[in-house]
Amino acid sequence: MxxxxxxxxxxxxxxxxxxxxxxxxxxxxxxxxxxxxxxxxxxxxxxxxxxxxxxxxxxxxxxxxxxxxxxxxxxxxxxxxxxxxxxxxxxxxxxxxxxxxxxxxxxxxxxxxxxxxxxxxxxxxxxxxVGLESPPEEAPPAEPVPAAPAPERVVPQSVISRQLANPFLAPDFSAARPTAPRPQRLAGWELLGPLLRSFERAGGGDPAGMALPAPTSRQAAGGRELMPHQARLVAAAASGHRTFLLADEPGLGKTAQALLSAEAAGAFPLLVVVPNVVKTNWAREAGIWTPHRPATVIHGNGDTIDGFADIVVVNYEVLDRHVGWLGDFGFRGMVVDEAHFIKNRTSQRSQHVLELSQRIRSRTTRPLLMALTGTPLINDIDDFRAIWQFLGWIDESKPLGELMEALEGTGLTPADPGFYAAARRCVVDMGIVRRRKVDVAADIPARRIADLPVELEGAAGRSIRAAERDLARRMVAQYERALANRGSGPGEGIDLDLVRRVARSEQKEAATAASGENVFTMMRRIGQAKAGLAADYAAQLARSAGKVVFFAKHVDVMDAAEDVFTRQGVRFSSIRGDQTSRSRQENIDAFVNDPGVAVAVCSLTAAGVGINLQVASDIVLAELSWTDAEQTQAIDRSHRIGQTEPVTAWRIIAAQTIDARIAELIDSKAGLAARALDGSDEEVGSSADVQLEALVALLTDALAAEAPSALPSAAQTGT
Incomplete structure (x- = not known):
């Protein structure tokens, strides 16, 4: 040989x-x-x-x-x-x-x-x-493959009612813009590859986003004021721009910008496709920024949606069963949140999103299309393709419409030296907008708390809501027994003094109980149910904005979050109370010094004081503290000397549970504490106060629900 x-x-x-x-x-x-x-x-x-x-x-x-x-x-x-x-x-x-x-x-x-x-x-x-080639892949032996079951398609009853209620509500597709003939000079050139490569070749001084007009006003509904960078994007929509790849970093208010851009463009009804973890927050934000536009959220088969709403929010996971009627609803605008979810164009959810976009574009004159993502690129420049296709800038093989016209207007071909810079500018001007926190630091507070309500679905959610009802019924029974024992009838209103005594009794029993359902076990179960959603959101933040600090109260919530990070390939440090000093410091150092460690999973009590984590400007509070002081201590691990960016604390709130009520109480006690520190005679609340007030609110709501006319009497309220 x-x-x-x-x-x-x-x-x-x-x-x-x-x-x-x-x-x-x-x-x-x-x-x-x-x-x-x-x-x-x-x-x-x-x-x-x-x-x-x-x-x-x-x-x-x-x-x-x-x-x-x-x-x-x-x-x-x-x-x-x-x-x-x-x-x-x-x-x-x-x-x-x-x-x-x-x-x-x-x-x-x-x-x-x-x-x-x-x-x-x-x-x-x-x-x-190196003179090698892969052997041809051998096809597996042919076997009969059962046909995949067709996805279940549904049409909610409320949508049918909308269609039948008034024939004038039927969408009118007659005004859709006909497709204009394309210029021919570049027809023979392969353009998608050069367009994508133009972003790889971009220099440090090339603009990251399109030029935005100066805003004419920063006022929004309800007297709210937009931040300057938000108002500029809304002004672009008001001036007639209709497609945006909004790639602002998390915390810069992309949701508000999208809703108000739809208002400026008259793009209602509006379809919003989002990850499951943020769909409830979208409905909440719509109520804040566009309160005159009813919003509805699709859960499951959509049995509870409002078919007459102006804003329809649906999550990726259930889009397959609703894509049929959504395509015929007559939407004039579509927003895709966390748009990097559709980067794989062969996935089912990407195909559904692209189908809906195409149907809207083919039936509506200049619809508003917005792709929101803090992470426009994950692995490869090809990740742009699906987003550009959703926006109608390209199809599978070539640029479309306005983008093709812009490329023709350059007078260049891919063979010309200046083509790549000019082509990138054409794409950016189609609607790419990218701002970082550090770029707009003057617009946003140095420290802020953003609530993110989530729906607890499935068996865990039903169990928690049932336990909350049982707790309320137990306190109602105790309240009614107390009324009967003193020989008085229900009276004209709710006896708030008795309500507080019942709540205090329940609080005392809960503090000493070794088992059974009470306010403390309920909050722990809520934390466990939120753990996966909170960790998923933290992982999204880590991919788009950099390092994230994740706080939880209970060890099992930290364990569940770390399991999510492990499955998603997100590296993390764990800072707990049962660690040795050496192990604790090693985990802190890994998070601070290792660029690959994206998340610090911290115990709210063990890591809330004494450590510096200012390498992160995003914090996820997976569980609520009982006091604002404890919450503030956790946030201040990042919001401290050495921090160069505004800090955002994302507080995960379980909607329609006692969790939401406790969040409100913590905030009210924070205001009370601030007034006390400013010299007021008010007494600063403790954690026991929040626990008591949460039970008072739960019992009061239950009594009011049983007898809606039963309001606290003037004598009881002190008015």
């Missing part, structure tokens, strides 16, 4: 990979080592572009394949195999150290990471460069 060496020029090796020769193995490992060093250098410089991510993923793919092949190869000597595995392990070590510098790179190491078209093409190029 000839000694392995350089192949003659012009020859090509196409043998299957399991017959490759030793020299070629070494060539491949050398290529992987050289490539991973290039990626490492780019990561150290902070220049992790989409092309760098593509090379990183190709190294990970080939490394995994080569490692498995070498271990399975029984043809060589043990010493030879050990040498090859040692070299591969060296490449793997560099790969891992590089991944911790960037969350996007780390996600590419997952077994189920989506392999982009660019990565597949580069993988083939690498193999061919």
């Amino acid at each position: 000839a000694r392995p060496g350089r192949r003659p020029t012009g020859t090509r090796r196409t043998a299957p990979r399991n017959t490759r020769r030793d020299r070629e193995d070494l060539d491949l490992i050398s290529v992987l080592a050289r490539t991973v060093r290039e990626v490492e250098a780019a990561a150290e410089r902070g220049r992790v572009t989409p092309s760098v991510r593509t090379r990183f993923q190709v190294v990970a793919l080939l490394l995994r394949e080569e490692h498995a092949r070498v271990r399975a190869d029984e043809g060589g000597s043990d010493a030879r195999r050990a040498e090859q595995l040692k070299r591969l392990d060296g490449v793997a070590t560099i790969l891992a150290k590089t991944a911790v510098r960037d969350a996007g790179l780390l996600a590419l190491l997952s077994e189920d990471a989506v392999v982009s078209d660019a990565a597949r093409a580069l993988r083939q190029d690498v193999l061919r460069s």
Whole structure:
């Protein structure tokens, strides 16, 4: 057998990979080592572009394949195999150290990471460069495959009622703009690839977003005032702009901007597609910013929705069963929140979103289309494609309409040196808007709390609401027994003095009870039910805005959150009360110093004081504290000297439960404490006060529900 060496020029090796020769193995490992060093250098410089991510993923793919092949190869000597595995392990070590510098790179190491078209093409190029090719994939034996069940499609009764109530409510699609003939000069050019590459080639001084007009007013409904950066985007919608990729960092008010842009554009009815964790918050924000526009949220089959609403909010998970009637509803605008959820164009949810967008664009003259995401790119520049397609800028193969006209207007082709900069400018002007907290720091408070209400669905939610009703009924029974024992009737109103005595009795029993349902066990169960939703939101923040501090009161809530982070490939530090001082400091240092550690999971009591976490400007409060002081202490772990950005604390609230009432009470006690510190004679509330007031509110609401006319008497209220 000839000694392995350089192949003659012009020859090509196409043998299957399991017959490759030793020299070629070494060539491949050398290529992987050289490539991973290039990626490492780019990561150290902070220049992790989409092309760098593509090379990183190709190294990970080939490394995994080569490692498995070498271990399975029984043809060589043990010493030879050990040498090859040692070299591969060296490449793997560099790969891992590089991944911790960037969350996007780390996600590419997952077994189920989506392999982009660019990565597949580069993988083939690498193999061919060392004279190797992948063997053709063998098709599995043909077996009868049962047809996938068709998705359940529903039409809520309220939507049918809307259609029947008034024939004039039927959507009129006659005014849809006809498709204009496209210019022909660039018709023969492949343009999508150059458009995407134009963003890879962007320099540091190139604009990140379109020019926005100066706002004519910052006033919104109800006397609220928009921040300047928000008002500028709304002014763009008012001036006639209709498509936006709004990529502001979390905490800059994208929801309010979208709602008020729809108001400025007259884009109602408006469809809003969101992740499950934020759909209740969208309805809440609509009530704040567009209170005259009724909003409805689709849960499950939509049995409870308002078919006459102006704003329809639906989450990705149930979109499949509603896509039929939604497409015929006559929407004049569509918002997709966390739009990076549709980056995989082959997924079902992406297909449904794109279908709805196309139907709206084909039936409505200049609809408002908005894609909201703090993370427009996750793995690859190709992540832009689905978002651009949703906005109507492109289709599967070419630019459309206004974008094509803008490209024609440049007078350039992809062969011209200036095309890429001009093409990127054309795309940006279609509606890309990107602002960071640090860019608009003067617009937003240095420290603020943003409530995020979530719906507790499923068995856990039903159980918690049932337990809350049982607690209320138990206190009502005690209240009624007390009235009967003193020989007095119900009276003209609720006896607030008796209500407080009953609530205080319940509070005392709960504090000493070893088992059974009470206000403390209920709050713990609510925390457990919120844990997954809160962790999912924290993971989204980490991907889009950087490091996040996650606070919880109970260990089981921290455990549940850490399970979510582990499944999603999000690296975290854990700071708990049962750690040694050394272990605690190691976890703090990992979060502060390691760029790959995205989340610090902290005990509200153990980590709420004495540590500095100002590397993060976003905080998630998964469970409520009983006092504002404890909540403030937690926030101040990040909001302290050394913090360069405004801090936002995202407080996760279980809607329609006692959780929401306690949040209101904590806020009211915070105001009381502030007045006391300013010299007022008011007594500052304690945690026991909040617990008592929560029970008083629960009992009062239950009594009022049983007898709606029973209001507290003037004598009891002191008026």
